[in-house]
Amino acid sequence: MSSKEKDELINFIEKVAGDKYQKIEEDLGNGFVRLHISEAQKRQAKHDIRSVEDVIVELLRNSRDADCRNIFIALHKEKKDRTVAIIDDGHGIPSSVLTKIFEPRVTSKLDSVVNDKYGVHGRGMALYAIKNNVEYVDVVASAVDRGTIVKVYINTMKLPERKDQSTLPATRVRHGEVHVIKGLHNILRVLAEFSIEHPKIKIFVGSPAQILVTMYDLSQNLLTSNKGGKTVFLDGFEEGSLPLWQCVGSIGNVKSLMEVSNDYYGLDVSQRNIHRIFSGEIEPVDDLYTTLLKKHKEVVAKPIFNVDFNNSSNLVKYIEKKDLDKLSQLVEDEFGKIGDKYFLHLKGSPKISRGKNQIKILLEVEGEE
Numbered sequence: 001m002s003s004k005e006k007d008e009l010i011n012f013i014e015k016v017a018g019d020k021y022q023k024i025e026e027d028l029g030n031g032f033v034r035l036h037i038s039e040a041q042k043r044q045a046k047h048d049i050r051s052v053e054d055v056i057v058e059l060l061r062n063s064r065d066a067d068c069r070n071i072f073i074a075l076h077k078e079k080k081d082r083t084v085a086i087i088d089d090g091h092g093i094p095s096s097v098l099t100k101i102f103e104p105r106v107t108s109k110l111d112s113v114v115n116d117k118y119g120v121h122g123r124g125m126a127l128y129a130i131k132n133n134v135e136y137v138d139v140v141a142s143a144v145d146r147g148t149i150v151k152v153y154i155n156t157m158k159l160p161e162r163k164d165q166s167t168l169p170a171t172r173v174r175h176g177e178v179h180v181i182k183g184l185h186n187i188l189r190v191l192a193e194f195s196i197e198h199p200k201i202k203i204f205v206g207s208p209a210q211i212l213v214t215m216y217d218l219s220q221n222l223l224t225s226n227k228g229g230k231t232v233f234l235d236g237f238e239e240g241s242l243p244l245w246q247c248v249g250s251i252g253n254v255k256s257l258m259e260v261s262n263d264y265y266g267l268d269v270s271q272r273n274i275h276r277i278f279s280g281e282i283e284p285v286d287d288l289y290t291t292l293l294k295k296h297k298e299v300v301a302k303p304i305f306n307v308d309f310n311n312s313s314n315l316v317k318y319i320e321k322k323d324l325d326k327l328s329q330l331v332e333d334e335f336g337k338i339g340d341k342y343f344l345h346l347k348g349s350p351k352i353s354r355g356k357n358q359i360k361i362l363l364e365v366e367g368e369e
């Protein structure tokens with residue numbers, strides 16, 4: 001067929017099939033297609049991802065487009081290596097296209113191009129662009145209508161991120177709603193803005209251990225019969241109908257939790273931290289919107305009666321635990337900023353104890369390998 005004849009045939013098919021034909025190169029089934037795209041657009045893709053924060057935005061948009069209600073984001077950094085695990089309870093990815101979604105132009109959004117504040121999307125290029133810029137990215141698990149877990153390893157020497165990743169953006173509350181007013185464009189800011197813009201989606205962010213305990217705690221509240229082992233978990237995770245993240249609530253022992261956290265959720269949690277989860281030392285995190293709102297709750301000082309300030313030798317016993325916890329959090333946040341400079345981080349949260357007219361703060365520090 002000559003090229004003229006080919007053009008004529010294409011024109012004819014376009015007339016009959018409408019503009020959908022123009023857009024599709026291959027129908028992959030299950031609502032997935034491979035789009036036609038110009039070489040220039042393909043080349044542009046690599047440049048769309050310029051920072052770790054950009055990776056996070058694209059992963060959030062994918063979870064949102066999958067109509068999820070909860071997103072759990074586990075962040076970890078060791079020297080220059082950033083690890084991100086993102087767990088959602090959206091509509092999942094059919095297994096037949098799992099390997100294809102990292103290829104360019106593969107999308108399920110042909111008819112639902114989404115226009116949000118980050119721009120138009122639905123080009124099937126984000127995961128491809130991410131893959132081109134990071135050391136590793138893959139789907140850890142996905143099940144239709146039960147959610148998706150994606151894990152990414154990034155070398156921040158190649159794909160940079162903001163240096164300070166521990167500071168929340170400055171916000172203000174107006175008519176009960178939170179607004180970001182300023183702050184570094186770090187991961188927390190990206191997440192804060194996203195959660196403000198999508199009030200129906202709860203975003204939980206923390207270390208892998210904090211995310212594990214948060215999912216565990218929330219799903220324990222939902223489940224009536226838990227306390228199983230790995231076999232019970234596997235039955236639910238592989239065959240059940242609950243969102244993938246809620247399956248963790250069926251586990252009742254340290255060993256099984258340790259085994260499944262890494263293999264099934266992509267959360268690297270040490271044995272020591274699993275023990276700390278069971279002993280209540282690592283606490284669940286609030287969703288980010290709640291955290292931002294709480295920041296603004298006025299601290300009302302309670303009057304203390306019957307205290308003789310001149311004679312008392314144990315003044316600090318009147319300080320409430322929640323205020324000491326707050327102090328611990330502040331010290332932890334501040335140390336985060338200093339520690340980064342020296343490649344040091346804290347082994348757990350600062351331990352605060354009361355002495356005789358003393359508050360002792362113990363920071364256990366470890367180096368990054």
Ligand SMILES: Nc1ncnc2c1ncn2[C@@H]1O[C@H](COP(=O)(O)OP(=O)(O)OP(=O)(O)O)[C@@H](O)[C@H]1O
Nearest residue numbers: 062066092101107108121122123124125126127148
């Ligand atoms: N968390 C997720 N849940 C469900 N499906 C997902 C998820 N992440 C990716 N997908 C599927 O993989 C496809 C490819 O994702 P990718 O981000 O590369 O492209 P896109 O979202 O279609 O378009 P864009 O390039 O504009 O982001 C999506 O169309 C979607 O079907």
Ligand SMILES: [Mg+2]
Nearest residue numbers: 058061062126
């Ligand atoms: Mg996308």
